[in-house]
Amino acid sequence: MLSFLLIILAAAFFTGIIIRTKSIASGRKGPGLFQPIKDVVRLFKKGAVYSETSSFVFRIAPTIYFSSVFVAMLVVPFGQSKWLISFNGDFIFFAYVLGLGKFFSIIGAMDTGSSFEGMGASREALYSMFAEPAFFILMGSLALLTGHTSFQEIFATLHLGSSITYALGGLAALVFLMIAMIENSRMPLDDPKTHLELTMVHEVMILDNSGFDLGLILTAGYLKFAIYGAIIFNLFSGTISYEYAIPMFFVMQAFLAFVVGMIESFMARFRMNHNAQFIVVLSSVSLLIFFGALLVSGKFI
Amino acid sequence: MLQVLLIIFLISLFYLSIANRMTTYVNVLALQGVLLFFVAFLELKSINTLNLILILLETIIFKSLAVPIFLKYVLNRNHITREAEPYVPNFVSLIITTVIVVTTILLSNTMEESYLDKMYFVVALSTLFTGLYFIASRRKIITHVMGYLVIENGVFVLSLAVGNKMPMLVNLGIMLDIFASVLILGIFLNKIGDVFKDIDVNQLTNLKDY
Amino acid sequence: MIEIYLIGSVIIGTLLFFNRGKALNYTLIWLFIALQCAFTIYACMNYNKTESTYFTFDSLGIIMLLTATIISIPAVIHSHIYIEESEEKTPRSRATYFGALVILITAVSSAYLANHIAVVWIFTEITTLSASALIYHHRNKLALEGTWKYIFICAISITFVFIGILFLSLAFAKVGSDDLSYKNLLAHSALLNLSWLRLAFLFIFTGFTAKLGLFPMFTAGVDAKDKAPGPAAALLSSIVMCMGFVGIFRFYVVVANTSLLHWASLVIGIAAFLSLFIAAVYMIKVKNIKRMMAYSSVEHMGLVMLGIAAGGIGYYAAILHIVLHSFVKSSLFFQYNQLYRVFKNKNIYQLGNYFKYNTTGALVVLLAFISVTAMPPSGMFVSEFLIFRSLFDSNQLILLLVVLLLLTLIIWAFAKNIFKILFIPAVNFDESTVPVLSPWRSVSQFILIGGAAYLGLNPPPILVDLIKESILLLPL
Numbered sequence: 004m005l006s007f008l009l010i011i012l013a014a015a016f017f018t019g020i021i022i023r024t025k026s027i028a029s030g031r032k033g034p035g036l037f038q039p040i041k042d043v044v045r046l047f048k049k050g051a052v053y054s055e056t057s058s059f060v061f062r063i064a065p066t067i068y069f070s071s072v073f074v075a076m077l078v079v080p081f082g083q084s085k086w087l088i089s090f091n092g093d094f095i096f097f098a099y100v101l102g103l104g105k106f107f108s109i110i111g112a113m114d115t116g117s118s119f120e121g122m123g124a125s126r127e128a129l130y131s132m133f134a135e136p137a138f139f140i141l142m143g144s145l146a147l148l149t150g151h152t153s154f155q156e157i158f159a160t161l162h163l164g165s166s167i168t169y170a171l172g173g174l175a176a177l178v179f180l181m182i183a184m185i186e187n188s189r190m191p192l193d194d195p196k197t198h199l200e201l202t203m204v205h206e207v208m209i210l211d212n213s214g215f216d217l218g219l220i221l222t223a224g225y226l227k228f229a230i231y232g233a234i235i236f237n238l239f240s241g242t243i244s245y246e247y248a249i250p251m252f253f254v255m256q257a258f259l260a261f262v263v264g265m266i267e268s269f270m271a272r273f274r275m276n277h278n279a280q281f282i283v284v285l286s287s288v289s290l291l292i293f294f295g296a297l298l299v300s301g302k303f304i
Numbered sequence: 305m306l307q308v309l310l311i312i313f314l315i316s317l318f319y320l321s322i323a324n325r326m327t328t329y330v331n332v333l334a335l336q337g338v339l340l341f342f343v344a345f346l347e348l349k350s351i352n353t354l355n356l357i358l359i360l361l362e363t364i365i366f367k368s369l370a371v372p373i374f375l376k377y378v379l380n381r382n383h384i385t386r387e388a389e390p391y392v393p394n395f396v397s398l399i400i401t402t403v404i405v406v407t408t409i410l411l412s413n414t415m416e417e418s419y420l421d422k423m424y425f426v427v428a429l430s431t432l433f434t435g436l437y438f439i440a441s442r443r444k445i446i447t448h449v450m451g452y453l454v455i456e457n458g459v460f461v462l463s464l465a466v467g468n469k470m471p472m473l474v475n476l477g478i479m480l481d482i483f484a485s486v487l488i489l490g491i492f493l494n495k496i497g498d499v500f501k502d503i504d505v506n507q508l509t510n511l512k513d514y
Numbered sequence: 515m516i517e518i519y520l521i522g523s524v525i526i527g528t529l530l531f532f533n534r535g536k537a538l539n540y541t542l543i544w545l546f547i548a549l550q551c552a553f554t555i556y557a558c559m560n561y562n563k564t565e566s567t568y569f570t571f572d573s574l575g576i577i578m579l580l581t582a583t584i585i586s587i588p589a590v591i592h593s594h595i596y597i598e599e600s601e602e603k604t605p606r607s608r609a610t611y612f613g614a615l616v617i618l619i620t621a622v623s624s625a626y627l628a629n630h631i632a633v634v635w636i637f638t639e640i641t642t643l644s645a646s647a648l649i650y651h652h653r654n655k656l657a658l659e660g661t662w663k664y665i666f667i668c669a670i671s672i673t674f675v676f677i678g679i680l681f682l683s684l685a686f687a688k689v690g691s692d693d694l695s696y697k698n699l700l701a702h703s704a705l706l707n708l709s710w711l712r713l714a715f716l717f718i719f720t721g722f723t724a725k726l727g728l729f730p731m732f733t734a735g736v737d738a739k740d741k742a743p744g745p746a747a748a749l750l751s752s753i754v755m756c757m758g759f760v761g762i763f764r765f766y767v768v769v770a771n772t773s774l775l776h777w778a779s780l781v782i783g784i785a786a787f788l789s790l791f792i793a794a795v796y797m798i799k800v801k802n803i804k805r806m807m808a809y810s811s812v813e814h815m816g817l818v819m820l821g822i823a824a825g826g827i828g829y830y831a832a833i834l835h836i837v838l839h840s841f842v843k844s845s846l847f848f849q850y851n852q853l854y855r856v857f858k859n860k861n862i863y864q865l866g867n868y869f870k871y872n873t874t875g876a877l878v879v880l881l882a883f884i885s886v887t888a889m890p891p892s893g894m895f896v897s898e899f900l901i902f903r904s905l906f907d908s909n910q911l912i913l914l915l916v917v918l919l920l921l922t923l924i925i926w927a928f929a930k931n932i933f934k935i936l937f938i939p940a941v942n943f944d945e946s947t948v949p950v951l952s953p954w955r956s957v958s959q960f961i962l963i964g965g966a967a968y969l970g971l972n973p974p975p976i977l978v979d980l981i982k983e984s985i986l987l988l989p990l
Contacts, residue, residue, distance in 0.1 A: 167307045167308065169308075170307065170308040170311060174311070277322075279395060280322050280398055281322075283395065283398055283399065283402075284318055284319075284322060286402075287318050287401070287402040287405075288315060288318065290402060290405075290406065291311060291314060291405070294406075294409050295307075295311065298422075298423075
């Protein structure tokens with residue numbers, strides 16, 4: 004229950020902090036912190052417009068996307084407590100439930116018959132494909148370090164002691180952050196502000212959604228950010244007690260949002276064909292983490 | 305701490321394989337020099353102080369300052385274009401570099417020797433092979449020289465691994481570094497810049513077996 | 515005496531480099547030759563003594579030192595002639611040439627005598643420096659290209675040898691001593707860690723193949739010999755190759771006394787066979803006479819290393835072969851200068867009918883051809899035959915057959931080119947500009963080829979003893 008509430012709360016202001024940081028970094032005052040929530044509420048009150056060329060897939064895709072993110076949220080633990088879904092190998096479940104949602108959003112986009120959306124869908128599929136090995140190798144090395152295979156047990160028993168494990172932990176956090184940026188289609192892979200046909204990736208997939216569906220998709224996007232933030236938080240806080248953990252959680256989420264905002268303000272987006280390279284770099288770095296984990300756990304050499 | 309520095313060194317190899325601009329190569333070489341400075345400082349505790357100061361000075365001054373400044377001077381003077389032109393796309397270079405690192409790790413597993421900290425061996429050999437791959441896959445002559453400097457860094461890491469027992473070898477390695485860099489960079493790159501207007505390895509194909 | 519030798523040579527070299535007067539240059543260079551001969555005689559008299567802790571006058575060193583001294587005398591004579599007759603002679607290029615020549619011969623002689631692997635490494639580096647100054651003599655675009663390739667590949671090879679030395683010190687770690695001299699390594703050969711020794715052998719072998727002219731780093735040598743002036747190319751393909759051989763051989767002795775003997779022989783055998791194969795392929799294709807001679811050197815080095823890999827009588831044959839090859843190949847390169855003076859071109863299509871223009875020179879070419887392709891009665895016939903016998907003794911029959919086939923191809927290609935040069939008139943050749951060359955220029959080459967024949971067919975017992983002494987430490 005705790006992690007559920009915390010993630011929802013964090014999602015409420017995470018995106019707001021990002022937008023506010025970007026505005027202040029460019030010298031403007033920017034919208035209020037809860038503006039994204041107000042946008043979503045406004046969208047929920049509107050009706051949706053469906054094109055005549057689209058089929059039932061286009062109508063159910065946003066709902067399935069939102070529910071997949073919701074179910075993934077149920078897997079993420081907080082500290083020592085587990086939540087509704089927790090079993091051995093549940094991080095694979097996590098990854099593929101999110102994958103299911105992404106699959107439906109991709110085919111929903113292709114269902115509209117527009118070539119823009121098809122192009123965005125193929126790019127999205129490519130980047131997720133390259134990010135998958137990075138995520139799994141990383142979770143695999145964490146599982147190797149702790150000897151458990153469920154999210155909650157891994158994070159509960161992860162002790163960061165020697166300097167090399169701190170190094171690995173820091174590196175893992177960086178890789179997770181980058182995976183979060185990939186999954187949420189943020190810089191440096193995809194600029195959410197650009198609406199030029201050559202350069203859109205994720206924005207183009209939701210171009211034709213409107214009203215309630217768009218509200219669902221936006222909410223799911225905010226929740227995903229908060230989920231990844233919670234995972235990164237869990238990397239460092241397995242054994243801290245609740246009184247400290249809860250404020251630290253919010254502080255860390257705010258900090259992560261701030262970092263994301265800064266990255267977005269100061270970096271340009273990569274050239275399209277460099278994006279794939281960049282993601283494979285993440286896989287290579289996570290391979291290094293894997294071997295480092297082997298080194299530390301003594302199963303090597 | 306030592307392992308963290310060596311891991312960052314390996315990540316700099318990955319970055320080198322996807323980098324596009326010549327100045328990025330030079331900056332990564334300077335970064336590697338700084339990393340090696342700290343590694344030398346942390347590792348060589350049991351040799352006498354004068355020798356240690358000499359080695360540290362050489363690392364920081366030569367690898368991080370003198371050589372990058374000289375390379376930038378050569379880049380400016382010969383109007384070398386900004387792009388590094390590889391024969392294979394950067395994506396493939398990255399995969400090959402990853403394969404090199406993984407193979408070195410697997411190879412080090414077959415050595416039944418606990419005398420040497422395996423990390424040194426892995427870092428040294430993967431740097432060596434990555435440097436060789438660089439030389440083979442890039443078009444410009446100056447990137448050949450940079451690949452050679454990467455090989456030198458790998459040799460330095462390996463010599464640090466045995467440096468505690470035989471400091472003479474570290475000194476020999478430094479002498480090799482300075483000699484080869486001064487010779488190759490100083491004399492011939494300038495001459496080649498003057499004689500061949502376009503620094504492209506494809507120009508160096510006149511000596512074939514016609 | 516070795517310190518006197520080294521300091522004296524450095525002083526002579528520096529003086530040569532900075533001094534631009536002709537008469538003084540020639541005096542200095544003959545002074546150096548006198549110093550070299552004196553040093554050789556001193557070395558022969560102090561057989562098996564160690565000086566300055568790093569140099570030992572052992573049997574292999576003395577054989578190679580004698581070869582080097584004997585070859586460097588005609589090298590200096592022909593350098594005189596070459597520099598005097600070349601069109602672009604400036605005092606500066608003459609000074610650089612002779613200075614670099616002195617340093618090259620000194621470094622090579624010291625490398626033969628060194629008994630510590632790091633000292634061999636240092637002198638090999640110095641060889642790279644001086645050889646590149648020699649190759650760059652003409653200072654044009656092609657020479658620059660050849661020099662750049664040579665320097666770059668040799669720099670990488672030197673780094674490889676250094677890495678091998680580092681691995682060797684790791685292999686040596688359990689012994690607890692600090693001394694990497696060959697004697698010490700041999701004494702503790704049972705305690706060496708085998709996996710590090712394997713890596714050390716691989717890297718040291720690969721590094722020295724740049725000097726030796728074997729696969730995989732032979733390309734540097736081929737380009738260098740193509741671009742270097744004739745006498746310098748002669749030195750590069752005789753005494754520098756011997757230096758590569760000494761570097762590998764001394765370390766091979768250490769490795770052969772551990773259980774890695776079979777594996778090391780396999781590695782050397784594969785590299786040697788590949789060099790033979792590549793030499794055969796290129797010899798059929800090549801149109802430039804200097805490159806043809808360079809690839810022929812690669813082929814002979816392949817044969818030498820095959821002898822080492824096979825073992826038994828092959829060790830004796832290998833050392834004999836490399837000594838004889840040095841004599842014959844250098845005489846061929848010395849003769850090349852006269853060829854170039856007559857035809858002004860290196861392309862085989864533009865050369866021809868040499869017998870008409872320079873009878874003694876053409877005789878030299880013919881005799882050298884007979885020697886290089888190891889036909890009787892040349893001395894190299896004996897050594898090649900012994901190498902084949904050692905391959906037969908070690909039951910490598912298929913390898914022997916393939917090697918003989920490749921050698922037949924090489925003989926065919928070489929013969930085709932040589933007979934064209936000697937007998938068939940060249941296309942579009944203008945006969946009026948041919949200079950008349952004195953037959954005395956070819957005297958040194960006759961002496962060298964004749965000496966090689968004599969040493970091969972009727973070796974003096976002292977040579978046989980010396981060679982046997984150098985292979986004493988190898989297991990059979």
